[in-house]
Structures are given as C-alpha cells and as structure tokens.
Amino acid sequence: MDSSIALNLENERHFRNPFLENVADGARAVSREWLLQKLETLTERISSQKIPKEENGKIGPYVGSSGIAYSLVKASSKLGQSQSNLSDYIRTLLATESDYAKKSSDSHKCRYLTGPLGFFTVRAIADFYLTNETDVASLSSHFRKLLPTVLSSNIEEFEMLNGRAGFLASLLELRTHFGQQLLSDSEVRQVLDFMVKSGRKYSEKCNSSASLMYEWHDKEYLGAAHGVSGIYQMMLSFWDLLDASAKSNLKQSVDWLMDTQFPSGNFPSSSHRIGGKDELVHWCHGAPGVLQMLIVAYLVLKNDKYLKSAEKCAKLIWARGILHKGPGICHGVAGNGYAFLLLYRLTQNEKYLSMAKAFAFILMVPSFGKSARTPDHKWSLFEGWSGALCFLADLLEPEKAQFPLVPICFN
Template identity: 30%
Template sequence: MAYMFYYLYKRRGDGEHLERAFHYLKLAADLRSTSKAKKEVTFLCGDAGFYVLKALCYYEDGNQKKVNYYIDQLKSLGNLKVKSCEILYGWSGYLYSLLLLNKHIPNAIDPTYINTIANKIISLGLNHPSKPPKCPLMYSWPTSSSKYLGAAHGLSGILYHLMHVPGLCDTPKARDLVKGSLDYLKSIVSEGGNWEFFVPQGEKCTTADDDVAQWCHGAVGFTFMWARAYEVFQEKSYLEMAEMCANLTWEKGLIRKGRGLCHGISGNGYVFIELYKLTRKQEYWDKAIQFLAFCWSEQAKEMYTPDCPYSLFEGVAAIPFYVADVLDPLHSWGFPGYGL
C-alpha cells in the first residue's frame, strides 16, 4: 500500500498521497517492531522494500538525514548470507532495490557497489553445480534441483535485472554470459510459444504448460526480459520473442486468479504497456485498455478471491498502478515491484 501511494504521488503530485504512503510505512514499522522474522534482502518479501520506500518518501519530504539513514540500512543488507538469486527472496530482489533507489535519488548508491552485487549474481550463476550445458548462467530456488525459468523465481527475472545494471553488458564477459543464457532460453521455447516452470528434461519445453499465462511463470514474465534484451542488444530476434509472448498473453491471459500482478489480470496487462512503450504500436495500448475493462466486467465476478486480496501482488493494490499506467503508458515505470 505504501508503494502504491508513493507511486500515485509521483505520477499525480498530490501531497495527500505522500502522507498516506508515510501512514502505511508507519504501520509497517509497527509490525516490524514485533516481528521475530530474520532479515531478508529483497524489495517484495524482505527488508529492502521498507528501507527503499522510507528513503524515497523522506527524499520527497526534504529530510536528507533520514534518507541517508535508510540508505545505510539498505546497504547493510548486502552483508547477509543469502544463497538464492531470484527476485522474491534472493540477490536479484536486492539488486532491484538498489536500481530503483538510484533511479529516483541520483547517486544514492555508488555504482561500484551495484556492480559488486551484479557480479555476485553472475558468479553464483556461473558456478551452479547442475546448469544445462548450453546455458552459461543458471540458478535454483529453494533447492539446487529446482531450476526455475520464470520471472518470480528463475533465470528470466534474474537476467532482466542484470540487463538494467548500467554498463554491465558492455563488458565482454558479462555480455557473453547474458546473451548466451538468453539464447538458451530462446532455443528451448515450446511449439506453443511458452516455457515450462523448470529447466526441461529434453532439448525443448513441452507443451504441458502452454496454457499458463501469468507473470510468475512462463511467457508473460518472459516478455519483460525479451523487451529489455532488445533495448540492450538491438537484435530483432529478441523483439520477435517479446511480441510472441504478448500474443500468447492476449490469447490466454484473461485468467481467473484475480486482478493482481503475480498471477492476475493487471499483471498480464502490463505486457501490453511494456510492448507499447517499446514499439509505439497502438494495438498494444488498445489491448492494455481491454484488460483493464475486464477487471470490472460481469465475467470478472467469477474470478477467485486471492489469499491476500488487498496486497500489491495478489490483490487490489495493483489496480491503481495499472489504471495510472493505462491512462499514461509512456510514463509508466513498468511492472510494479519488478520493472525499471
């Protein structure tokens, strides 16, 4: 909720939204004070998100002392012992936090520190004990045998954030490792244009998961990786892959799991906002509008109630983000809690 109100403040300039962001951060602080949970490094499921939002809100409020304090708290998380690299619980989620902060507070984090975290992620992927022969980087969560491919827990989400590190892919080693991993993912796509949850047993993904259309697993989440790959490397094949994923999302993306981001209508709709920003093709904006309209349709009443119905990733907190971005897609920050 705090992030939602902060975002609305940045998009609309209404001071009341910033006040509400502070209100929800106070509630979060109260919950944290009574929690016995261990510290976690990520934006979405860890302490980094709290520290980043505190720093961002105090920056808007003009309190530099508080900004510096929460930046130091964020940097201290880099000393934690973390084995995974995925976005929800691992180093990629921490990298996203650093990049998001630097996007809105210039030079808040030293680029050298960001590169240190990125190189840690690359090193862990390079030294994975059971990576496929044709894939230079591979990651697992929560065990070494669970080699996820999707945006939430797997390779595509990690590559997406590595490609946002300024200058990283200009270095020959990182460029070859990232492009080699992209080309591996391109080579294993199923005949239906989708990917399995995990690294396939054979040379290609089967069609078993071709009907899965949600951000966390499969083609929906892959869209953002391919779009970013096209921006970084300017290879047409990556744009073609992104548009293939968007086509699958249009055909199968009106799912019944709610209106949220992770596996819901608004998350799927962000595919079209991403492609509209990338290509300026009107059809993608039109499709984003149609997905928004579906959220209030009669058919939408048949959707399941998510476990966390008011949250950002499962519930209605996603809708204000999506409405703001459908109305003005060219100024969208991308998929909330993930895009940059």
C-alpha cells in the first residue's frame, strides 16, 4: 500500500479517516512483518534519545521517564533477544526518576499515573523483566504502608491519575503480571468502602443523578483520567469485594453514565456538558476511555446493553478518532486505537482488529508525523511515541492486549 496517503483535517481536532468506508484497505499493509519492522524502528528511535529534558524530572509514567521504560519493556518482550541491549537504558530511565520519587511528600506517594506509585509499579514490572524475579513480600509491604494515606480524608482525589482509583489500578496491574494478590481482600475492601461512602456523600450533597459521584478540582468529570468512568471501572474490577448496597449504587451509576451517551456515540467530558457540545474523543475525556469501563461492565454485569454502548463508541472513534493532537494514548491516535484492540479481544470480531491495524498504519505514515501536532512530551507514554510503541507491541498479540497500566480482567 502507498505509505504517502494524504491526511486532511476535518476540523481542528481530528483528521478525516481516509479508510472510513473501507476498513480492509487500511489494515491490508499491517502484517506481522510490518508490525515487527515498525516496532523495531520506533524502539530504536526512542532508545537512542538522551533522557529527554521535557520528561526528565517528571514523576510517574504519564510523562515521566518510567513511562518510557514501561514501553521499552513491553516492546522488548515482543522483539526478543535482538533488543537485549535495552536493559541498560531501561535501568538508566528508572534510576533518573527514582531520585525525584524519593523526594515526594507523603501525601503524594499514593499517586499513580502522575506520581511515585506509578514509578514503583513500573519499576517492579521492569525488575521482573530484567531479572525474572520479584519480591512479592516487599511489594505487599509497600502497599500496606500506603494504606493509611489512601484511607485518609486529607486526600481528596478519587480519580485514576492521582487518586484512589489509581491505587486500585496499580494493584490490578501488578496482579496481571505476577498472578498474586498484594493486599488481602479485607484491605482492598477498606479502600472500596471509603470510595463508596465518599461517592454517596458527595452525590447527596450535590443532588446528583448518580448514586456515586465524585469531583476533581470542583468539576464533575465523566472520563477515564479524572472522572467517574475511570473510578467506576476500577470499582467494577473488584466487584466481588463490594457489598450488596454498594453493588446496587455502582450499577445505577454506571447505567446513569451510559445514558449520557450522545447520539454520535461520544460521551460528555463533565456533568455540566451533558446534552451539550459533543467535542472530545480522547481516552482522558470522551468515548475511548468510557468504552473501557463499558467493557468491564459487560464482563461483570453480563448485560448486552453495555457491549452495544461500547460498540457505538467504536463507530464514533472510527470516524473521529484520528486526532491532530498526536500519537499518544491519553489524547492521541494510539489511545483511540486501543479501543478497537480491546473490543477485538472481547468479541473476537475481526472488524475491530482491522480498525486497530488501520489506526496503526495511519500512525506510522510520514504524513501523520508531518501533519499532527508535536506533543509537549514527545517521547512519553501517555502523550507521545512510547504510547504508540505499546500499541504496536499489543497488535502483535491482540489476544493479550491491555491498555498500558490500566488493565481489564478478561478472564
């Protein structure tokens, strides 16, 4: 296929999908050989960089050097021995961030994607990759030390990036890698109970239509990064630890959120935009992130309405998901491509795998690099090319695909 396809802006936010009417055309070039070649090339590009100044000094895998390390670990697992020289670079990335993480205040130590807990999580995964060993007792001890902070009313955040949902995501991520619980059920239940009680209290105070509602910086966000979608997703992931009343509240809240879906398939970014402008198609705000919560709801609650809502999201992402903002997974093409990849893993519908491949193809054509905005943190995991690297790696084994650091329990 001609790699010189033109990308034309449909509006300031996204490019027109050149394969809108023919998914197969976009996927045709993306063979296993193509993926391996692109994965190796991008891995070399990223690992040949000096530790980027804009990522240096940031804590957490969102834009910190630990996120780059995470992507290289993931790529290396697919490329095998040909990339064994990456080990030193991965260690250097982690050592750089370690110095900053140690200086974090106690109140920030439980922050996940933008804080020390995320660094700690990635370091544990990288150590396992580099040494084939893991100290589960030490990991468990670390989480137990964080529990009093997580359960303190002084910590106001509940969302994925900085709050309690991120704490649960870290536990889930490490469980998927090591196959072991790092906290007891009763300890995790304490976190869930705190989240449920706080969500009820805020909902009653603000007369919310959702039984469980949360705010971040005085706004009721609905998306995956700062909003209730990410919070609900993590609570659903620990469904068996919730009592009957909490389950009822959570299901009602998930159904309420699903009912805010625009006719287009998108979701509003916050409660005050319900029924308003339909704009953002990002993992952080909009359908791509909510889709992942809907997949978990479908797996847990066994109701087809959640799958239908997720598939409506996918149709919207196919039309409006080639974002001008860049390649990343938070608000970029790779993050939107993950929506198709995860739906494929759930449904085994080849259409979604083809859509994911088409987004990968677009991501790697020269015209995208020239036309898309250069992210503020060009090589980072959530904003930059390290997120794209994870997406390419997961396309090699789509039956095992997971959105970076926010896993779904498919089994």
